[in-house]
Amino acid sequence: MIPGHAGRTGLALSAHDITLSYDGFQVLRGVTLHIEPGRITGIVGPNGAGKSSLFNVLAGSTAPDAGTVRLGERDITRLPMHRRARAGIARTFQLARELDSLTVLENLLLAAPNNPGESLWHIFTDRGAIRAAEGAALEHALTLLQRTRLLRLADAPAGSLSGGQKKLLELCRALMLEAPIILLDEPAAGVNPALMEELAAFISELRGEGRTFAIVEHNMDLIAALCDTIYVLADGAVLTEGAFAKVTADRRVQDAYLGVTL
Ligand SMILES: Nc1ncnc2c1ncn2[C@@H]1O[C@H](COP(=O)(O)OP(=O)(O)OP(=O)(O)O)[C@@H](O)[C@H]1O
Ligand SMILES: [Mg+2]
Structure with a gap:
């Protein structure tokens, strides 16, 4: 059970026949997908397929x-x-959204629900507020940093992290919300292979603890290693779905990646 969300851990997040256009251009065309509780759902597809747009719809920003x-x-x-x-859906962004001038630890505390500063201004002007952070949030943040091997960088400005470390920080920020459902947009982008393995192990461990994930990712090794089921999006529509071996053997999927007209 995940603290703060007792009884809400077993819910599926689903999209039904979603359409979305920008300036008359159809970005999503009747997308239906199910993110099953306690499982890792992969979403793959060529650039511009609509994956991040779908995340925006699932997370409520669009x-x-x-x-x-x-x-x-x-x-x-x-x-x-x-x-x-608040209902239990957290997300990360394709481009990490850390606050460069704040430290790694401050970024995490700011992401905590009911963070001590409440407003960003307070954090900037009264760093004592950070020290007064609720023990639980601080403990949670330190545990996450330890698990992602970022602990030694806790007091470093977030802007000084490497691309891969920023991705880990982004994941930790989502986890600070203690949400049962976590949407990860390209968590492995820019992450070196060693760090990526740690990231995969961490995500897998969290699934073992009952978390639900949806992962948009171009790195097929990560998708193969983690996902229980995979949706392939192309041109704003679901091309196919299923286990990794099944979807990658699908000729239409191979064609979509080569840019061949279907
Ligand atoms: N705010 C926006 N305004 C106009 N067009 C947009 C907007 N956001 C996305 N698009 C367009 O929608 C389409 C899908 O974009 P989206 O970012 O969802 O793709 P993606 O599958 O995440 O691609 P990538 O793998 O490159 O991240 C693209 O053609 C993109 O240009
Ligand atoms: Mg994207």
Whole structure:
């Protein structure tokens, strides 16, 4: 059971017949997908396929033109992002969104629910507030840093981290929310192979603890190693779904990656 979300850990997050356009250009065309509780769902596809846009719809930062998003049986299509986060859905961004001038630890404490500063301004002007952070949040942050081997960098400015370390920090920030469902947009991008293995082991461990993940990723080794089921998106539609061996053997998937018209 995940602290803070007792009883909510077993819910599936699903999208039903989602359509989305930007300036008349259809980015998502009738996408249906199920992120099953306690499992890792992969979302792959060529650049521009609509993967990040789908995450935006699932996390609530973009409203779809049509279709529904559900958390369990509950229709959350119109629920704003901050309320979805409170309902247990956390996400990371393709480009890490750490605050460069704050330390690694401060970035994590800021991500905690009810962080001591409440406002960013408070954090900047009263660093004592950080020291007064609730023990639980501080302990949680330090545990996450230890598990991702970032502990020795706790007091370093986040802007000084490597690309891979920033990805780990981004993951830790999502985990500070203690959300049962975590959407990761390209967690391995820019991560060196050794760090990537640690990242995979960490995500796998978290699944073992009952967390649910959806992962958008171009790194097929990571997808193969982690995902229980994989959706392939191409041109804003689901091309196929299933186990790694099945989807990668699909000729239409191979064609989509080569840019061949289907
Ligand atoms: N805010 C926006 N305004 C206009 N067009 C957008 C916007 N966001 C995304 N798009 C367009 O929607 C399409 C899908 O973009 P999206 O970022 O979802 O793709 P992706 O599958 O995540 O690609 P990548 O693998 O390169 O990250 C692209 O053609 C993109 O240019
Ligand atoms: Mg993307």
